[in-house]
Amino acid sequence: MRLYLNDTSPFARLVLVTALEVGVKDMDLIWIDPWASPERLLALNPFSTIPTLRLNDDTALYESLIICEHLIATAEPTRSALTHTEYGNPAALQQLALGKSLMELSFRKVIMERFASDASGNILLERAHAALVRALSGLDALLEKQPSIQHASVNLPNMCLAVAVEYVRFRLNDVFDAHVGQHALTWLSAWHARSSFECTAPERLKVQPASILELRSDSV
Incomplete structure (x- = not known):
């Protein structure tokens, strides 16, 4: 391959x-x-x-x-x-949707800021920023609601969300620092301990x- x-x-x-x-x-x-x-x-x-x-x-x-x-x-x-995504498990699907959407949105924001001739006042960037803030601010509540996520279950939805949040930290560090809470930071630290991550x-x-x-x- x-x-x-x-x-x-x-x-x-x-x-x-x-x-x-x-x-x-x-x-x-x-x-x-x-x-x-x-x-x-x-x-x-x-x-x-x-x-x-x-x-x-x-x-x-x-x-x-x-x-x-x-x-x-x-x-x-x-x-x-x-393990495979549990397609009969709504909580797993919600987590996968959150992770993939966060990944796509943050990537799109980075690309628009890179290539747009004038990013100031761009309605798409403003909407992307607002959505990122909502998603990141809600992570702690999600982790408290779904303890299995907090313990870094080794499955695709959990991994997708972790990679997405880490991308925000990497490319949009100011947004990450302002809106990611302590529960999410603790959860991420468990992923950092894995050699694959x-x-x-x-x-x-x-x-x-x-x-x-x-x-x-x-x-x-």
Whole structure:
């Protein structure tokens, strides 16, 4: 398998964390700039987005949750405690929706601020900021309502939310500091203790390891 990615994408990080958690060994890491629309990425993914996973049969998957579900489904059960999303569990679905929406919204805000010629007074940015504040401010209440989340259950919804909140910390630190409460910080610290989370931090990925095995060995 080949995973096309860069070192700052929260979507790619979610896939990397999943791959590490389920014990993937056969995965080369191809570091690429999707904004340049390189031909080798376009040949697999017409949207030129990352992560894109090229399977051994040349099938290309290019939506992060779909890639994660595939990795979980094809992993050896003895290698991983990571479980599938419980699609019959409304609380799990709520958490997954919150994590993925937070990830997409914060990423979109960062990109709009980067590429917009004049970001001041932009109604889309204002709405994005307001939504981020609401989502982050409500995390402590969610954690208190759902204790299983607070104990960092190893499942895709919980992991997706953790990666999303960490992306806000990385790219929108002022928003994070102003609106993330103590319960959420305690919950995040449990994820930081996991090697899969620690070694996929953007600052650790700057060295651009060539494979998932090299990434894993760097964390030992």
